[in-house]
Amino acid sequence: MNNQNIRRPFLCKYKKIEDERGYLQKPMMPEFKNEEKLLNFSDVYVAASQKNTFRGLHYQTEPHQQRKYFIVLKGVVTFYCYDLTKHEILDFTLNENSSDALFTPQDWATGYHTKADVNQVFFVSPDLYVPKSERVISCSVIKNLDLSILKRSKKDSI
Numbered sequence: 001m002n003n004q005n006i007r008r009p010f011l012c013k014y015k016k017i018e019d020e021r022g023y024l025q026k027p028m029m030p031e032f033k034n035e036e037k038l039l040n041f042s043d044v045y046v047a048a049s050q051k052n053t054f055r056g057l058h059y060q061t062e063p064h065q066q067r068k069y070f071i072v073l074k075g076v077v078t079f080y081c082y083d084l085t086k087h088e089i090l091d092f093t094l095n096e097n098s099s100d101a102l103f104t105p106q107d108w109a110t111g112y113h114t115k116a117d118v119n120q121v122f123f124v125s126p127d128l129y130v131p132k133s134e135r136v137i138s139c140s141v142i143k144n145l146d147l148s149i150l151k152r153s154k155k156d157s158i
Helices: none
Strands: 010-013 015-019 022-026 043-050 054-060 068-074 076-083 089-095 100-104 108-114 118-125 134-136
Touching: 054 076, 068 076, 068 089, 068 108, 076 100, 076 118, 089 100, 108 118
Parallel strands: none
Antiparallel strands: 010 100, 015 022, 043 118, 054 108, 054 134, 068 100, 068 118, 076 089, 076 108
């Protein structure tokens, strides 16, 4: 799959093998390619968050746009994807029991709301994080999101 042609966020399955001991997962998607070369994920993060934390909606300006790949390791998390050109919002809820991952292409801002008492999100990007090109869109663009209960960073509280 050449992800340069991907225009919308989507859920994809990753390999998760479960038995009586627990599970083994292979979260990286080998079919993600860029000009027929496998993507190298240069930025790798794990974020732990309390219930009702909101992180985002973040994006980077040209020429440093980022594609992102998210997996929920623990808890329940609703991801919000904001189309920077059409101003459309898509949402996806993932949890620790799922074998779904979320891939977001460039030109989409991403953010998420944690719903369980303890949450962990693993996310990677094949594109470098460049702080000077990062921008934030107010989460107030998301309808039916109760801003009064959210824990946000100073940067995310615009």
